[in-house]
Structures are given as structure tokens and as C-alpha cells.
Amino acid sequence: MxxxxxxxxxxxxxxxRVSSFPIALLVVGVVASYALAFAVFSDENLRGSQPExxxxxxxxxxxxxxxxxxxxxxxxxxxxTIMAGERxxxxxxxxxxxxxxxxxxxxxxxVVMIGVTFVLGWIVLSTxxxxxxxxxxxxxxSEVAERFPSLLWFAAAAFLTIATGYSIxxxxxxxxxxxxxxxxxxxxMQVAIAFAQRxxxxxxxxxxxxxxxxxxxxxxxxxxxxxxxxFRSREIL
Amino acid sequence: MAxxxxxxxxxxxSKRFRSNLALDSVTIRIDxxxxxxxxxxxxxxxxxxxxLAVGNLRPxxxxxxxxxxxxxxMSHEIRAxxxxxxxxxxxxxxxxxxxxxxxxxxxYSAWDEPFVGRLSNRFNLDLKRRVSHLxxxxxxxxxxxxxxxxxxxxxILDEPLTGMDPLARxxxxxxxxxxxxxxxxxxxxxSHQLDEVSELADxxxxxHEGRVLVHRAVADxxxxxxxxxxxxxxxxxxxxxxxxxxxxxxxxxxxIITVSDFDPAIVASMAEDGRHRVSDVSTVSLSELFKxxxxxxxxxxxxxx
Numbered sequence: 083m084x085x086x087x088x089x090x091x092x093x094x095x096x097x098x099r100v101s102s103f104p105i106a107l108l109v110v111g112v113v114a115s116y117a118l119a120f121a122v123f124s125d126e127n128l129r130g131s132q133p134e135x136x137x138x139x140x141x142x143x144x145x146x147x148x149x150x151x152x153x154x155x156x157x158x159x160x161x162x163t164i165m166a167g168e169r170x171x172x173x174x175x176x177x178x179x180x181x182x183x184x185x186x187x188x189x190x191x192x193v194v195m196i197g198v199t200f201v202l203g204w205i206v207l208s209t210x211x212x213x214x215x216x217x218x219x220x221x222x223x224s225e226v227a228e229r230f231p232s233l234l235w236f237a238a239a240a241f242l243t244i245a246t247g248y249s250i251x252x253x254x255x256x257x258x259x260x261x262x263x264x265x266x267x268x269x270x271m272q273v274a275i276a277f278a279q280r281x282x283x284x285x286x287x288x289x290x291x292x293x294x295x296x297x298x299x300x301x302x303x304x305x306x307x308x309x310x311x312x313f314r315s316r317e318i319l
Numbered sequence: 320m321a322x323x324x325x326x327x328x329x330x331x332x333s334k335r336f337r338s339n340l341a342l343d344s345v346t347i348r349i350d351x352x353x354x355x356x357x358x359x360x361x362x363x364x365x366x367x368x369x370x371l372a373v374g375n376l377r378p379x380x381x382x383x384x385x386x387x388x389x390x391x392x393m394s395h396e397i398r399a400x401x402x403x404x405x406x407x408x409x410x411x412x413x414x415x416x417x418x419x420x421x422x423x424x425x426x427y428s429a430w431d432e433p434f435v436g437r438l439s440n441r442f443n444l445d446l447k448r449r450v451s452h453l454x455x456x457x458x459x460x461x462x463x464x465x466x467x468x469x470x471x472x473x474x475i476l477d478e479p480l481t482g483m484d485p486l487a488r489x490x491x492x493x494x495x496x497x498x499x500x501x502x503x504x505x506x507x508x509x510s511h512q513l514d515e516v517s518e519l520a521d522x523x524x525x526x527h528e529g530r531v532l533v534h535r536a537v538a539d540x541x542x543x544x545x546x547x548x549x550x551x552x553x554x555x556x557x558x559x560x561x562x563x564x565x566x567x568x569x570x571x572x573x574x575i576i577t578v579s580d581f582d583p584a585i586v587a588s589m590a591e592d593g594r595h596r597v598s599d600v601s602t603v604s605l606s607e608l609f610k611x612x613x614x615x616x617x618x619x620x621x622x623x624x
Contacts, residue, residue, distance in 0.1 A: 088425035096411070096422055175409040178375050181399040181426045317376045 089182050093190035097164060101194055104160035111152035112202065116209075119145030123226075139217030140226055146210035147230035153202055154236075154243055155265055160198065161247025162261030164191045170255040184314045192306070195244045203237070231291065238295035242268040245302030249309040252316070271298055324387040326351045326473045326505035327372060332381035334367050334529075341367040343529040344381065349507060349522070351472070354499055356520035356537070357509040358609050364529040365509040366406065369477045372507075373403050386472055399427060402466030406478040408458040410450045416461060417446035420468070427469035435468045438494070456487035463491060467498055474498070476508035480515060488512070492519060513606040517541075523605065525612045532612045533579075537605065544608055545581040548599040549574040549589070557595060559585055565608075566615035577603060577611040 098105070123141040168174045177187055210227070217223040247264030254260055275294050279285040285293070327349040334342040342364045349355050359365045370376045372385050374394025383390055385397045410419055416439070424430050439446065442460040453461065459479055466474060474495070480488050492515050499506055499519075510516050516523060517537060525532045533540065544565065549557070550573050557576070565577040578585070581600075589595040603611065 085426065085428050092422055092425040099413075100411075171412070172409045173411050175405065176411070179373055179398065179403040179405060180423060181395055183395045 085181075086186070090186055090190055090193075093182060093186060094193050097190050097194040100167065101160055101164050101198075104156060104163055105198060107159060108153060108156040108198065108202065111156050112149040112205070115149035115152045116141070116145035119148050136216060139213045139215075139220070140222050142209045142213030142216070143223045144213075144226050146206040146213065147227065149202075149206055150236040150240075151230075154239055154268070157195075157199065157240055157243045158247055158261050158264035159257075161195055161244045162251060162259075162264050163247075163257045164195065165248060165251035166255055166257045166260045169251065170257065185310070188310050188313055191248065195248065199240050199244060203240075207233070234295050235291045238298040239268045239272075242271065242298040242302045245305040249305035252309045252312050268298065271301070324351070325349060325384070326353070326386060327507065328382075328384045329368075330382040332368075332371070332383050333379045334364075334371060334376060335379040341529050342371075342378075345526075345529070345531050346381075347524060347531060347534055349505065351505050352503045353521045354506040354519055355508070355522045355524060356516035357507060357524050357526060358513070358516060359509070359526040360613060363526045365526055366477055367529075368526070369403075369475050369507070369509060372475060373398055373401060399469070400472045402469070402471035402474045404459070404462045404466045404474075404476040404479045406481060408462045410458070410461065412451040413449070415447055415449050416444050416453075419450060419461065419465065420446070423465055423468070429469045431468060431470055434470075435464060438464050438467065441494070442490070455482040456484060456491075459483055459491060460487070463494060467494075470502060471504065474504050474506045474508075476506065476510075478509055478511065480510060480512045488515070495519065513604075513609060517605040525609055527613050527616055530616075532616060540579075540608065541603070541605055543580050544603050545578055546599075546601045546603050546607075546611075547576045547578060547586065547597055548601075549576060550596045550598050557589065564615070566611040568614065573598065577608070577615070 120138070120141040123137050123144055168177075210233075214223050214227075243264050246267045247260050250263040251257075251260045272294055275290065275297065279288075279290060279293075325348050327347065329345050329347050332342055332345040333340065345364075345368065357365050357368070367376065371378055371383055372390060374390035374397060377391055386400055388397050390397055411422075414422065420435060420439075424432075442457075442464065444457065444461060444464065450458070450461070459482075463476075463479070466476075476495070480491065483491065495506060495508075496519060498504060506519070508516075508519070520537050522535065523537050523540060524534045559576070559578055563579050563581075565579050567574055567576040569575075586597050586600060589597055
């Protein structure tokens with residue numbers, strides 16, 4: 083058991099290092115989003131409309147939502163690279179002669195992707211909550227938040243992005259193809275749901291966000307389980 | 320290290336890649352503590368057998384047991400007890416030698432740090448050097464270091480000497496020999512370097528087109544195999560059991576017959592019947608013997624066994 087935990091830690095450290103470029107991109111994207119939000123929602127710009135709301139409070143809320151938008155393509159890069167890169171440069175063959183089980187190899191990569199997403203989510207949620215708290219005398223932070231999709235939508239989109247990039251990498255060694263798929267499929271899912279709701283009157287009765295979230299999470303789970311089954315049974319030539 | 324559990328045992332083991340039968344009903348048993356050379360031309364099925372042994376491939380038929388374990392269901396346990404040196408090392412190129420060792424160390428409960436330190440010094444492996452800056456010989460040494468670091472019960476080497484200069488090859492071979500001597504490890508190695516095979520191996524397995532042609536002790540094989548030169552255009556029937564004829568081929572106006580389990584009485588009986596005249600009987604090196612076994616089953620080589 084001790085060796086199993088040490089192995090998982092060693093694999094996870096390696097996967098963080100392998101994914102350092104997409105993680106750096108993600109950090110830059112998030113920082114840029116907040117910088118943009120602070121530039122747009124400065125006190126100077128707000129003073130005329132709702133002076134009781136501080137620029138910082140609105141910027142924190144807006145920056146949180148901006149950064150979630152920015153994070154989706156970055157998560158596509160991360161998930162599309164983490165397995166495909168290792169298969170493309172054949173370093174997966176090195177792992178295949180070492181003791182880790184396929185499940186440990188699979189899990190360490192999931193730990194990295196889900197870990198990065200959770201840290202991002204924690205930062206974003208904290209700043210949004212702090213923004214709402216700081217601007218509690220004003221309606222402006224809430225008005226800003228209402229202009230963006232809900233947090234549930236972002237969580238579902240992030241999950242589907244990660245699941246798609248990772249799963250596709252079991253069929254393609256091209257990081258580019260996996261990244262593109264991880265970006266297109268969640269967007270395509272949203273378009274398809276919007277189209278289906280236009281066509282079907284009964285679907286209008288379901289809230290679009292809940293429908294998207296449910297379908298995305300179910301699809302993502304199926305993809306992850308399928309790729310795990312595929313990876314466990316795959317031969318390494 | 321003698322044990323009732325064999326290091327490797329296969330029964331009617333087959334592996335098919337679509338229409339290509341890479342291994343065809345291979346039945347072998349390698350006892351623990353033996354050093355076994357696996358010989359075969361490219362595409363003979365050597366690497367397939369070795370990849371099956373560590374569970375990277377799944378057999379199409381038959382049974383395979385490594386240290387008594389099934390690689391299909393217990394490949395993780397097998398890889399923890401086996402050291403594998405692949406033909407081409409695929410380390411993480413961005414890692415340094417030290418980082419590679421730090422990466423693999425936690426995966427083994429029996430990692431021997433002092434031994435790894437001594438061996439890396441002996442191999443002149445700079446721990447701070449990036450893997451991408453290592454020569455193919457140094458990469459092979461790093462592979463061996465990783466494979467030996469946990470004192471494996473079975474060491475599998477897949478064409479480890481390919482691309483190495485003679486000095487590196489000698490260093491590598493000596494290290495394997497010392498390791499075997501010290502820990503009574505079982506070693507299974509495939510190679511094209513027949514000199515090293517004859518130097519290291521207790522037993523040899525010759526494999527061709529997925530089938531095992533011979534599996535015997537090296538000394539026994541070399542001592543009991545002879546080449547007989549028979550004068551005459553027409554060979555006709557010769558008083559040698561068909562399954563003892565490894566290969567026969569025509570060289571100018573004579574026939575050269577390679578015979579396993581050679582019995583001197585054969586030559587006497589050929590002289591007696593008067594139809595054949597034996598001009599020479601010679602011993603055969605492992606290298607020539609390997610070629611004759613392969614010629615013997617290759618129609619294009621004119622074996623006509």
C-alpha cells in the first residue's frame with residue numbers, strides 16, 4: 083500500500099512537470115482576465131453610475147467569470163496534451179516496463195487535471211464571493227454576474243473539456259487534435275442543445291443550463307470510464 | 320536459487336497481429352538462475368515474446384507464466400520483480416539521470432540505493448546530465464541501472480547491445496555477468512551479438528518465424544553439433560536421422576550437412592555403403608550454428624532437410 087501511494091505521488095509529480103506549459107498558459111490566462119477586469123471596472127469608470135460599488139468588488143466578480151471563459155481553452159490544451167504527448171514521444175513505453183498499474187498511470191493524470199481545475203475553481207469562486215461581499219451595498223456585482231453563464235454551466239463545461247481531451251488522446255497521438263476536440267465538443271454540445279430546444283417545444287420546459295450540465299457531466303463520465311477501460315486493455319507495442 | 324517455480328514457462332504460446340503469426344505454439348521453460356540467450360533474425364518473434372513476458376502484449380493463445388504469475392492479470396507484480404531493458408530506451412528526455420532515478424525509486428520496495436550509486440559511478444553516469452544529452456550507449460547503461468536497481472529476480476534484455484561501441488558493450492556485458500554471479504539472477508536476453516551470447520549464456524533458444532527451433536545448453540549444443548562435408552553431386556539418401564539434420568546445402572560440388580547430436584558411427588556407415596565419401600567433419604561455432612538452424616528452415620536458403 084505504501085509503495086502504491088509513493089508510486090502515485092511520483093507519477094503525479096511527473097505529470098505536473100509534463101503539463102507545466104499548459105498550466106503556465108492557464109495561469110497567464112487567469113491573471114490576464116483579472117487584469118482586464120480591473121482595467122475595465124476601475125473606480126473611475128463606475129463613479130458616475132453607482133458610486134456605492136467599489137471598482138475592486140465589480141472587477142473581482144467580472145474577473146472571476148472572465149477567467150472561467152479564458153480557462154476553458156487552456157483546460158483543453160492541458161487535457162489534450164497530458165496523455166497524447168506521452169504517447170507521441172513514446173515515453174509511455176518507459177512507464178509500461180515499470181511497476182505502476184495502468185489505473186495508477188490513468189489516475190495520476192486525472193489527479194493533475196482535476197487538481198488544476200479545483201484550484202482554479204477555488205480561486206475564482208473565492209474572488210467572486212469576495213467581490214459580492216465587498217460590494218454588498220450595491221446591485222452592480224450581481225448585475226455583472228447575471229451577464230455571464232452560471233457557475234454550474236462553467237463547471238460542467240470544464241468537466242466535459244477535460245474528459246474529451248483526455249479520452250480522445252487514447253485514439254490520437256496528436257496533442258493538437260485532442261486539444262481541438264476538447265474545445266469543440268463542449269461548444270458543439272451547447273449549440274446542439276440550443277438547436278434541439280428550438281426544435282422541440284417540450285425541451286423548452288427544461289432549463290438550458292441544467293440540461294447542458296446534465297448532458298455534459300454524463301457524457302464526460304462515459305468518456306472517462308471508456309478511456310480507462312480502453313487504456314487498461316490496450317497493448318503497448 | 321533453485322526453485323520449483325520456473326522463471327518463464329510457456330505452453331503452446333501464440334501471438335497473432337492480424338494476419339501475421341508472430342509466435343506459433345511456443346513451449347519453453349526457463350529455470351531460475353539460468354542465463355538464456357534468445358537468438359533470431361529480425362522479425363523472428365523475440366521482442367514479441369519479451370513483451371508478452373511483461374504483460375505489454377496479450378497472447379492470442381496458450382499459456383505464459385513469469386515467476387509463476389500470469390502476465391495478463393498480474394503484470395504489475397511481475398514488473399516489480401523483473402528488470403526490463405528495452406531495445407530503445409524511451410526515457411523522459413527533459414529529465415536528468417538523477418530525476419529518472421528519483422522517479423522510479425518510489426515504485427520499488429526493494430530499491431538498493433548504495434548499489435545504484437556504485438553502479439552509476441562505474442558507468443560514469445552524471446546524475447545532473449539530461450537524458451536528451453546522453454549517447455545511445457549511456458542510455459543503455461541507464462536502462463540497465465534502472466532495471467537492476469531493485470535487485471530483480473528476472474532480468475530481461477531486449478537487444479541491449481544494439482548501437483553500442485565495443486568498449487561500452489564489454490562494460491555492459493561484464494556488469495550483467497557480475498550481477499548474475501552476485502544475485503543468481505535469471506537473465507533472458509535477445510541479441511544479434513553472438514559472441515556475447517556464447518560468453519554469457521548457459522542456454523540458447525533459437526527462434527525463427529515465431530517457432531522455437533532449438534532450446535539447449537550452449538555447451539551441449541556446440542559440443543554435439545558437427546558439419547560433415549560429403550563429396551559428390553548427388554547426395555541421395557544418407558544414413559542420418561532426418562530430425563538430426565539441421566541443414567544441408569550444396570557448396571560447389573560438395574554437400575555440407577550440419578548434424579545435431581552427432582554420432583561418429585554415422586561417418587563409418589557412410590564410408591561402408593560406398594555411395595558417399597566424407598572429406599571433413601568439423602565443429603561449429605554458435606554463430607555458424609545459428610545460421611545453419613535458420614537456413615535449415617528457410618526454403619530460399621535451399622535447406623532441403
